[in-house]
Amino acid sequence: MxxxxxxxxxxxxxxxxxxxxxxxxxxxxxxxxxxxxxxxxxxxxxxxxxxxxxxxxxxxxxxxxxxxxxxxxxxxxxxxxxxxxxxxxxxxxPNGAEIRQIRGKEISMIFQEPMTSFSPVHTIGDQIMEAIRIHYPEVSKKEARERTIEMMRRVGIPRPEQRVDAYPFQFSGGMRQRAMIAMALICHPRxxxxxxxxxxxxxxxxxQILELLQDLQKEFGxxxxxxxxxxxxxxxxxxxxxxxxxxxxxxxxxxxxxxxxxxxxxxxxxxxxxxTIDGELERLSxxxxxxxxxxxxxxGCPFYSRCEKRIPGVCEVSRPPMIEARPNHWVRCFLYSE
The missing domain is CATH 3.40.50.300 (P-loop containing nucleotide triphosphate hydrolases)
Structure with a gap:
């Protein structure tokens, strides 16, 4: 590796x-x-x-x-x-100052369920701006608001100048997801x-979101x-x-x-x-x-009970190690061990 x-x-x-x-x-x-x-x-x-x-x-x-x-x-x-x-x-x-400085600034996360990730009593804009104000205290509130509006626009939220003051319950599920992505990207994490x-x-x-992630990846590395x-x-x-x-x-x-x-x-x-859409239509397997x-x-191997290629007396006895079966191709399976 x-x-x-x-x-x-x-x-x-x-x-x-x-x-x-x-x-x-x-x-x-x-x-x-x-x-x-x-x-x-x-x-x-x-x-x-x-x-x-x-x-x-x-x-x-x-x-x-x-x-x-x-x-x-x-x-x-x-x-x-x-x-x-x-x-x-x-x-x-987990609640120390060092890890709190890393979260949001160095590493951020786009959660699967945005409704439970946003506070219902604060506006979307305030929650996105909070990350900027915590990690970059020298940034003014006005500038933080402008950055927030621009990021909301980049993730496809229409009329971000008005939506920045909306509450999570005023957003649809898809819009909340886009706001969550904006919050994760606002500090340009590594x-x-x-x-x-x-x-x-x-x-x-x-x-559009996948393209945005790839564009920001190229822009910020x-x-x-x-x-x-x-x-x-x-x-x-x-x-x-x-x-x-x-x-x-x-x-x-x-x-x-x-x-x-x-x-x-x-x-x-x-x-x-x-x-797949190729070839004849077949039942899924x-x-x-x-x-x-x-x-x-x-x-042994946790997939043993469902595996079609299992080796009785081997796979259920001990856990297979990770093996480099091909150059830079690693697999955890006894089928490829010596």
């Missing part, structure tokens, strides 16, 4: 648990990945695979209790005075974590971690793709390589479940079985 020279975020063997009355949920089971500077990392997988928990770990916002990082590191490599400052997010108090950012948008506005169930969108925006399942990275490669040569049986099953209980502890 990449050296840290061109890496913005490095996650190493991260394990996260949620200790509930019903039992312990092993949300992440040893996730390791890197987000390069100025590049887009796509993260795909079924619900419950650990995509959003990974994003929360990077932001330092895992709800505690019941959530807890029990192992691993999340490191940020931030330029500072011509050199590099390494910040270990897992060692910072990393934007986009957790299903276009869920509430129609396909036309979705295309920011990195993007794009979490989605839509493989088509991920294939169009990501430089590299990570496939997750039950808290583990199952496969990672450059986007073209992963789409052309999926190696893991889970990745192959995801591809078969996608409808869903992944057989159901996602195992989040409270279950898996000694």
């Amino acid at each position: 990449q050296t840290t020279k061109n890496v913005l975020v490095e996650i190493e063997d991260l394990k996260v648990e949620f200790r509930l009355h019903e039992g312990t949920v092993h949300a992440l089971e040893g996730v390791s990945l890197r987000i390069p500077q100025g590049r887009t990392l796509g993260v795909i997988g079924e619900s419950g695979s650990g995509k959003s928990v990974t994003a929360q770990a990077i932001m330092g916002i895992i709800p505690s209790p019941p959530g807890k990082i029990v192992q691993g590191r999340v490191r940020l490599y931030l330029p500072e005075n011509g050199s590099e400052r390494v910040v270990d997010v897992t060692e910072l108090p 990393l934007v974590i986009a957790d299903e950012p276009t869920t509430a948008l129609d396909v036309t506005i979705e295309a 920011m990195s993007i971690m794009y979490i989605s169930h839509d493989l088509t969108v991920v294939g169009g925006i990501a430089d590299e793709v990570v496939v997750m399942y039950l808290g583990l990275v199952m496969e990672q490669a450059a986007t073209d390589e992963l789409f052309d040569n999926p190696l893991h049986p889970y990745t192959q099953a995801l591809w078969r479940s996608i409808p 869903p992944i057989r079985g159901a996602l195992p209980s989040p409270f279950a502890v898996h000694k």
Whole structure:
């Protein structure tokens, strides 16, 4: 994988648990990945695979209790005075001054549900402007308002001069999502974590938002971690793709390589479940079985019970390691081990 020279975020063997009355949920089971500077990392997988928990770990916002990082590191490599400052997010108090200076300015997140992310008693404009005033206290309130209006215009909100004083309940779901994107981008962060950012948008506005993210990425050199169930969108925006399942990275490669040569049986099953417009119309091929209980502890491969290529006596006995099956193409599967 990449050296840290061109890496913005490095996650190493991260394990996260949620200790509930019903039992312990092993949300992440040893996730390791890197987000390069100025590049887009796509993260795909079924619900419950650990995509959003990974994003929360990077932001330092895992709800505690019941959530807890029990192992691993999340490191940020931030330029500072011509050199590099390494910040270990897992060692910072979640409400401390240092992590609060990083959130919004260095790393920001576009949440999946904007209605619960905005305060209902403050205007949209005030909530977007707050990020500017916190991280850039030298900026006047007038200038912060002008920047907010311009960013609202860039994300496609009509009449931003009037809408800046509106409350969240006065926005539709799609408009709130665009306002959430404006708030995430207002300080031009080095990393934007986009957790299903276009869920509430129609396909036309979705295309505009994706184009905006890519334009801002080129303009400011920011990195993007794009979490989605839509493989088509991920294939169009990501430089590299990570496939997750039950808290583990199952496969990672450059986007073209992963789409052309999926190696893991889970990745192959995801591809078969996608409808296409090419060739004859056929029934979709869903992944057989159901996602195992989040409270279950898996000694071997967590995909064993649903895998069509499983090796009895091997796959359920021990957990497969990550193997570089092809150049820069990593897969967690015994099918490719020696």
